[in-house]
Amino acid sequence: MKKNNSKKKSSVQEIKTISGKRRLNKKQRKAVKYKEKDILVLAGAGAGKTLTIIARAVYLIRNGVDAKRILLLTFTRRAAKEMVDRLTLNIGDNAKKVTAGTFHHFCLRTMRQMPKRFGLKGFTVIDRDDQIDLIKLVRGDYLKKKSKLPRAAELANLYSYARNTNTGILKYLKKFSEYDKATSKHIRNVIKAYEKRKRNNHYLDFDDLLQRFGKRLKKDKTLRKRISRLYDHILVDEMQDTNPLQWSILEELRNPAKLYCVGDDAQSIYAFRGADFENVHSFKDRIPASAILRLKYNYRSTQRILDLANWLLEQSPIDYDKRLKAVRGVGIKPKLIDFNSDFDEAEWITQDLWKRYESGSPWKDHMILTRTAWASRTLEAFLIERDIPYKFIGGFSLLQAAHVKDLFILIRSAASHHDELAWIRYLTLWPKIGDVTAAKLISIMKEKNTIKKALKEIAVNLTREQQKIVAGPKTVIKYWDKPAKAIRASARLLTPLLSQRYDKWKQRQKDFQLLVKLAKRYRSLNKFIDTFTLDPITTASAKRMEDEDVVTLITVHSAKGTEAPVCYLIRVEPGMYPYVRSIGDEDAEEEERRILYVAMTRAKDELLITRSCNENTNTLRPGGSRPPYFLADLPSNLVKQKY
DNA sequence: AAGCTCTGCTTTTTT
DNA sequence: AGCAGAGCTT
Numbered sequence: 001m002k003k004n005n006s007k008k009k010s011s012v013q014e015i016k017t018i019s020g021k022r023r024l025n026k027k028q029r030k031a032v033k034y035k036e037k038d039i040l041v042l043a044g045a046g047a048g049k050t051l052t053i054i055a056r057a058v059y060l061i062r063n064g065v066d067a068k069r070i071l072l073l074t075f076t077r078r079a080a081k082e083m084v085d086r087l088t089l090n091i092g093d094n095a096k097k098v099t100a101g102t103f104h105h106f107c108l109r110t111m112r113q114m115p116k117r118f119g120l121k122g123f124t125v126i127d128r129d130d131q132i133d134l135i136k137l138v139r140g141d142y143l144k145k146k147s148k149l150p151r152a153a154e155l156a157n158l159y160s161y162a163r164n165t166n167t168g169i170l171k172y173l174k175k176f177s178e179y180d181k182a183t184s185k186h187i188r189n190v191i192k193a194y195e196k197r198k199r200n201n202h203y204l205d206f207d208d209l210l211q212r213f214g215k216r217l218k219k220d221k222t223l224r225k226r227i228s229r230l231y232d233h234i235l236v237d238e239m240q241d242t243n244p245l246q247w248s249i250l251e252e253l254r255n256p257a258k259l260y261c262v263g264d265d266a267q268s269i270y271a272f273r274g275a276d277f278e279n280v281h282s283f284k285d286r287i288p289a290s291a292i293l294r295l296k297y298n299y300r301s302t303q304r305i306l307d308l309a310n311w312l313l314e315q316s317p318i319d320y321d322k323r324l325k326a327v328r329g330v331g332i333k334p335k336l337i338d339f340n341s342d343f344d345e346a347e348w349i350t351q352d353l354w355k356r357y358e359s360g361s362p363w364k365d366h367m368i369l370t371r372t373a374w375a376s377r378t379l380e381a382f383l384i385e386r387d388i389p390y391k392f393i394g395g396f397s398l399l400q401a402a403h404v405k406d407l408f409i410l411i412r413s414a415a416s417h418h419d420e421l422a423w424i425r426y427l428t429l430w431p432k433i434g435d436v437t438a439a440k441l442i443s444i445m446k447e448k449n450t451i452k453k454a455l456k457e458i459a460v461n462l463t464r465e466q467q468k469i470v471a472g473p474k475t476v477i478k479y480w481d482k483p484a485k486a487i488r489a490s491a492r493l494l495t496p497l498l499s500q501r502y503d504k505w506k507q508r509q510k511d512f513q514l515l516v517k518l519a520k521r522y523r524s525l526n527k528f529i530d531t532f533t534l535d536p537i538t539t540a541s542a543k544r545m546e547d548e549d550v551v552t553l554i555t556v557h558s559a560k561g562t563e564a565p566v567c568y569l570i571r572v573e574p575g576m577y578p579y580v581r582s583i584g585d586e587d588a589e590e591e592e593r594r595i596l597y598v599a600m601t602r603a604k605d606e607l608l609i610t611r612s613c614n615e616n617t618n619t620l621r622p623g624g625s626r627p628p629y630f631l632a633d634l635p636s637n638l639v640k641q642k643y
Numbered sequence: 644a645a646g647c648t649c650t651g652c653t654t655t656t657t658t
Numbered sequence: 659a660g661c662a663g664a665g666c667t668t
Contacts, residue, residue: 075657075658076657076658077658102658103658104658105658127658128657128658151661151662160658206657206658207658209658210658269656270656270657272655272656272657273656273657273658371655371656372654372655372656373655373656374654374655375655402659402660431646431647432645432646432668433645433646434645434646434647435645435646436644436645436646437645437646534658555655555656555657556656557655557656557657558656558657579655579656580655581655582655591656595656644668645667645668646666646667646668647665647666647667647668648664648665648666648667649663649664649665649666650662650663650664650665651661651662651663651664652660652661652662653659653660653661654659654660
């Protein structure tokens with residue numbers, strides 16, 4: 001198979017990357033070739049976490065491990081895809097045999113393969129928006145009982161957080177929230193009602209994917225054996241972002257397979273999702289026989305950039321024990337540039353981008369990092385106006401656009417007449433039908449055991465003009481195995497309705513053509529729906545292909561694991577770092593520091609920090625006291641400041 | 644009683 | 659841009 005000159009097994013010295021070959025250093029090689037059972041590789045930003053995880057897989061496969069027996073778990077879909085691409089670069093098509101994906105993806109896949117073993121029959125995966133919609137429905141019932149309740153989105157957050165940390169909801173509320181006892185109980189009741197409704201509809205929300213999987217494996221020893229025996233090696237990326245629920249899944253999977261985890265506690269920025277860097281700190285306590293290896297050298301950035309990042313972490317009360325050392329040399333000092341408004345800021349950035357482009361650097365060498373999707377709106381408008389090609393990553397996805405959701409909901413309603421959420425939304429699209437009528441029709445449909453009978457039954461209850469309502473799902477059913485056709489037909493049917501409902505219709509309609517194009521890749525609508533629920537494609541990234549020469553506009557959270565020669569951090573203002581909503585909560589504020597740290601350490605050669613400190617940002621707190629701000633006491637020698 | 648429309652308010656991060 | 663709630667129309 002693979003030729004080996006020496007008798008020794010092949011060892012990995014070099015790994016191919018998009019930008020060329022990378023030689024592993026001694027420590028990295030040690031990690032990659034680790035023979036004993038479980039290992040945790042702790043590495044600072046840019047120290048080659050991804051590189052070593054790829055190298056590990058390559059090494060294993062070259063030394064005879066069947067690629068099928070490697071499970072590679074990542075945190076985001078993007079990371080999974082990148083890993084597979086990089087693996088392919090090194091070992092070719094064998095890479096496709098590796099099971100790679102997010103925790104959610106892996107759990108869903110396995111449960112779809114053997115639903116009965118997990119106590120499931122047909123089920124629909126619902127995303128966060130659906131979850132909120134369903135909570136809204138039950139929340140409405142409880143609101144009548146005349147006491148206050150948090151909003152649906154807040155309820156979803158509380159519930160999700162409690163589950164991801166394996167905590168009961170009441171216990172969680174007592175510990176981490178300000179709600180009094182009565183409200184807490186009220187909240188619990190709403191959640192119980194939500195769970196019941198969810199069961200009746202055969203829905204699984206994102207957390208169910210993990211929880212159901214983990215629980216079943218724990219209970220059913222035969223099942224645990226069956227699944228855990230499929231893998232010899234489990235590679236886990238971004239270990240610091242795993243939460244207790246995910247850890248419990250790893251516990252079930254990890255024997256006899258060996259664990260190889262990489263992480264960095266200074267980059268833990270998903271606490272809001274229950275991420276717990278105890279999974280990193282307590283690794284050795286949980287698995288006493290394990291090894292921990294630290295990688296110190298930074299291969300990404302130049303030292304001036306790291307000096308600033310190091311300074312930021314040193315300001316923290318937490319000792320991260322992470323002084324990043326650049327291998328690449330001193331480099332250019334980061335720039336800090338002040339503007340009067342976000343308009344001036346956006347204008348300057350677009351000008352700077354053009355200047356760089358015209359002097360020969362491609363668009364794709366530039367990344368713009370934003371704390372929130374919303375905060376980059378001004379800049380986005382400027383990018384469009386000044387004809388700078390860009391893609392947006394993070395924030396809103398294509399599926400979240402109202403009109404796309406409407407179309408999806410039609411397809412889902414055709415999939416099952418028990419899908420309450422889909423039917424409510426679909427029916428209320430039509431004139432003269434509000435939630436009351438919709439609820440009536442849905443209860444009529446519930447009685448029937450096939451969708452065809454259900455459709456017939458509601459047709460009887462509709463006026464002549466309203467017969468079109470049933471035509472929608474009927475058409476979709478007809479084209480079930482031809483997703484592109486089904487979507488085209490649905491779009492045609494909905495257009496008269498939707499064009500009235502939404503302005504800028506022409507722009508929105510383009511998304512439908514995009515969907516048709518995407519749907520062509522799928523053989524049936526089932527797969528299409530699943531994929532889109534779990535991996536929502538963002539509008540901008542769907543429109544542009546991966547390697548196109550475009551500027552990347554990205555939320556810091558999505559940017560983890562990526563890099564670019566030139567990085568702009570925009571709106572680095574008081575109220576943004578730390579973000580206003582985190583102010584007052586010590587842990588949350590500290591997480592904000594790590595977010596800024598992640599942002600800074602994305603830059604390879606140049607880091608440009610921009611901000612506009614106007615009246616708005618200075619009056620964030622009533623009484624005029626200044627909010628905490630990470631760059632408040634920035635030593636002037638660390639950056640080159642401009643006005 | 645059900646549906647519709649207008650207005651003002653808020654706007655994190657992701658699977 | 660989307661949501662909740664008030665008030666208006668059918």
